[in-house]
Amino acid sequence: MKTAGKRSDGKGWKKVLIHIGLSGIVLTTVLPFIWMVLASFKPMSEIENLNPVPSRWHPENYPAVFEQIRFARYYVNSFFVACWVTFLQLMTSAMAAYSFSRIEWRGRDAVFKLYLATMMIPGVVTMIPNYALMVKMGLLDSYAGLIIPAAFSAFGTFLLRQFMLGIPTALDEAAKIDGASHWQIFWNVCMPMARPGLITLGVFTFLYNYQSFFWPLIMIKSDHLRTLPVGMLYFDGAYGKQTNVLMAASLMCIAPLIILFVAAQKFIVKGIQMGGVKG
């Protein structure tokens, strides 16, 4: 951006024109969200009213969500699963990345190439055998069935390896001379240095698993184990006519993401521009 800044960008009126254009596009981007907020405060009698602004503000839609479906339970499930997956994926990926970037062992590069080669395999190919595996292991309809298969990621390993390659080795060399074990170097030297990479991967892993739909849809049969996306699907199916309550629920689903996004913006943008993050 700095280099582009050196270009002269024409006269003042041109800038104003660009601002007007950008504001117009921002409006198109934001209007659906605004409509959602307004609709979530409408009383039942005004759902069919074309005026998006409720004549009487009706916050009762929010508690209604928790009364009609086990929304609190879905919330807890989503967070529980997404947090566990994020933690496990960060650990397994960081350890593997350390092995790929910091330790020399025979066959390392061949294994890494194998990891790279699998990154283009579509999810639907592995989904079917994995489902059968979960059935065999008796993990169908359980938290473990949601968490364990997602705890390993070739992509995450790749991203963290790239990141760790950029960390200077001088510190590990010093630690090695002091007699530090690999685990100590990994935990005390490499992990703190890799923090920005870990945060980036962590944010996207959390996001991806919080929003995950296909896998929980086929894995979970019991109502009390449903995550938010699956819960929302059935809520919409059963109560699709109550737009107001539905919008309150949708808004509550994405609220944590908006907070996460604002908090971690810097890492998100960098992460995408660094490695073309999926999703």
Added chain:
Amino acid sequence: MKNSRRKHRDIWAGLAFIAPNFLGFMLFLLVPVIFSLVMSFSNWNLMKEVSFQWVGFRNFFDLFHDREFWLYSINTVYLMLGIPVCIALSLFLANLLSKQLRGIVVYRTLFYLPTFTAGVALFVLWKSLYNPEYGPINAAIRWLLERAGTAHVELPSWLSSAKNLLGLHPEQIMIGVREFFGLGAREAIIIMGIWVAAGGTNMLLYIAAISNIPPDLYEAAEIDGAGSWAQFRHITWPQLAPTTFFIVIMGFIGGLQGGFEQARVLTAGGPAGTTTTLSYYIYIKAFEEFQMGYASAIAWVLFAVIFAITLVNWTFGSRKIN
């Protein structure tokens, strides 16, 4: 001596560090991929009544004659028509955001918001937006038509309509059947997709790529008196070629395996199967009809196409960048 002992220890450390990840990698990725290829040559069915049999290439042969497979392939490609529009918009926005302006970060944040929050909850929102009677989209169209004095035009019924801009008949697929010309469920999903993705990942990639263009190229062009369109056409666009290539390839790969989530929430694949994509078809075959062998065969056909595109990426992509 000491060095070789260190090396020996390193091998074990290396393996120990990779072990947890590699175990999961084998169990949930590598073995399943091979397993699914093997099973695509069987009639593997999770229903107990069907006895297991090897069927050779029959699944692939059946697939070739499976009318639904072809219809859903067409749907998949149809829904990918939004990709070029989306990429063009991303490029346009990235260009605007690369100017030195105040508030750039605010714009960028807001543009990225739909991508970051996309999921079932947002699709449920769009389902309401598309409601033909009470939804704000048709309300806006109606309002505009009334201003224009053409109130008699029939409004699109969006998600419940099999109409489409190419006029494709939902069952026969004959281009030119005009009775199906119009806006329907497929356009609804495409428009939503553009709204979600135009200011997303691709825009950020373009912004990063634009900031890497050497500024002296523009300075030289300005001295030659090139206007902003000429600068874009002769400097920005060619300089962005590798990025565009990458984005197009990724869009293809994503589009070919996409569409399930949107269609499951918005239309359940309908009306008349017009929004059922290949990934949705795999879902139906595998997890509703439990024909795992047949579903594996579809997945592998999809994989083969994606692999071919990846090969194109490797051969042409590296040449272009060099």
